[in-house]
Amino acid sequence: MDFPTIVFLLMDGVTMGAVYVLLAVALVMVFNVTRIIYVPQGEFVSYTALTLAGFDAGQRPATVWFLIGVGVLAFVLDLLSLRKSVSGFGRRLVSSALLYLILPLVLLLISGFVVGKEVNLVFKIAVSVTIVVALAPGLYRIAFKPIADASPLTLLVAAISLHFVLVGAGLRMFGPEGLRTPAFAGEPMQIGFLMITPQLLWVLGLTVVLIGGLYLFFERTLYGKALRASAISRKGAHLVGISTDLAGSLTLTIAAAIGAVSGVLIGPMTNMKFDSGFLLGLKGFVGAIIGGLAVYPLAAAGAVFIGVLEAFSSFWASAYKEVIVFTLIVPILIWRSVAQPQTEEEVAEE
């Protein structure tokens, strides 16, 4: 194994690792705020890549229709539950209609405008990301809001069900074949023996920007602080007037946005299929486990490690690559359970 090979593998590992970092951070965030182990996180990656590929092929992606279906269902659920409420009926109805009905319709119109025209790739990316992110509040409303106070196990089962629904819908919408999105513009740069593609720079750059943005959001904004408060104690946050519903919905939306950006980043590098997202999400999850589903920097480091480990094991023992990556979870779980005693909340729940 010579030096250039090591550098190539490192570069490949860090690129994939950066995507896993995004997914791991999203998983840790969702778990902290809502206690959901967010299995469908990977689906937002594949949905975005495939939606973008649909635009690229000159078709209106079926994701828009799915969005409208999810929106209508969420709105009906809101109507049914609002019936019982006394105050603020009109205001809540309007905001619900805006989020679940008007926004999807606007996106439907915009996507109709994008299709069949020579539009900038950046615009197509923006529309695809928005469509996928707009799914998140509706999915939270349908799948998680009614059982937001249930045990983590119940929430996990709901998350797994949602994963199956999304994969099934994905097969229906995008078909069984894999698609690739167009590469980002720019010529590869030659530095010594290294070929650095603009794709690589985009992946690393955007990952850093997103992580920085999240940091600022959680440290500097009121909503961010409210989410942190919910993460520390749901009951306490509720007592001081933070809406746990809003916290949950907002968290899942941010997670969807992170997933969507990952989808844009990874789309040109590999062929995405309707079910490709799950495996990506799972590897992000291994990273998140390294961080104990709690510590962001540790989860991020773990995710990069997974990426690099994957690259090197595909070189040394390609037949056992997945085995190596997923077996890693066993010693980590042992280490974590020895190193970290149960937290108070976990004890209280038992």
Added chain:
Amino acid sequence: MKFKQLLIACAAVLGAVGARADINVGVIYSSTGPVSAAGLSMQRTIAILPKTLGGERVNYIGFDDGCDTSTTFKAVRKLVTEDKIDALLGPQCSANSLAIAGFMAQSETPMISMAGSAAIVEPVEGPKKWVFKTPQSETLMASIVVQHMAGAGVKTLGIIAFNDAYGEGWLKEMTKLAGTHNIKIVSVERYERNDSSTTGQVLKTLAANPDAVFIGAAGTPGVLPEAGLVERGYRGKIYQTHGIASEEFLKMGGKNVEGTFVPLAPVLVAEDLPDSHPAKKASLEFVSKYEAIPGAGARSPFAAYLWDGAVLLDAAAKVASKTAKPGTVEFRRALRDALERLKDVNATNGSYTMSPTNHNGLDDRGRVMTQIRNGKWKLAN
């Protein structure tokens, strides 16, 4: 209630009468699930299958099994006991075909599978006496690959294959055949269908620097390692399996798969075949009919497997209908015996000659070596 029962009785009588008059053929395909692209093309093909078999009118009863073994079983049980089929075309998936062979033999109903694995009809004994299949075996496809490599002066070979039964099957065939042609296998790498990067495998293969690389993959995931090799400046020959033969592969591969060698069923390059080729006439007829179906797109090798199944049934029914009436066990037995004695039946995949030891019947003319040129399959020189 009485009236309803009466209606059901009437329907049953009518159904029985109908069954006696016509040949009933069950078709099991997988238009949902993991191989749905191929299954959809088969589903479409039912509409253009011959309206008579051996001069008798025929009803096709289609079922989608989603490539799921238990669904296949349910479907075939219904087809045999309720619809009283005389023969089955399908299933499309290998494991499912193997699973129902025993049931088909027990009910004495011949089946012609559209699945790839050679194990479905080899060796012909026990329940497999009732099983035939139209697609080429891996051995047949692998042999043309190795012959082509030897002819092109390839001495060292790198293999990158799926880490599952499909990749394993090809790896075995290639290892076996390469030895007899003095081709040395210098690297074997594996990857998953869902992998998003194959850099490690590509780098390792490049380090071994083989004269040619063989990629044992199916569908669009076959693009990934090939694109990696080409982007890193690999100059040798690249071979793929017939499992990648789809428009989506060509579209996604683009420039990166230009020049790739692919062993294919003759139907995909029907126009380029010499007039003497046994598959030419049948292929052109099939292609003109299939591509006329609205929304069907370009020809599919999988649709051609189903078509060939009907061609075989047609030839066998001509013989069987002389001795027995459709809908009876005698007819099914006669049909099986006739299938086994078919000789030189020209269809889209070549010329089928069955025997008591060979229930596939294709020979060396059953596949051709093609090369991707300008985003199209072309006969290789």
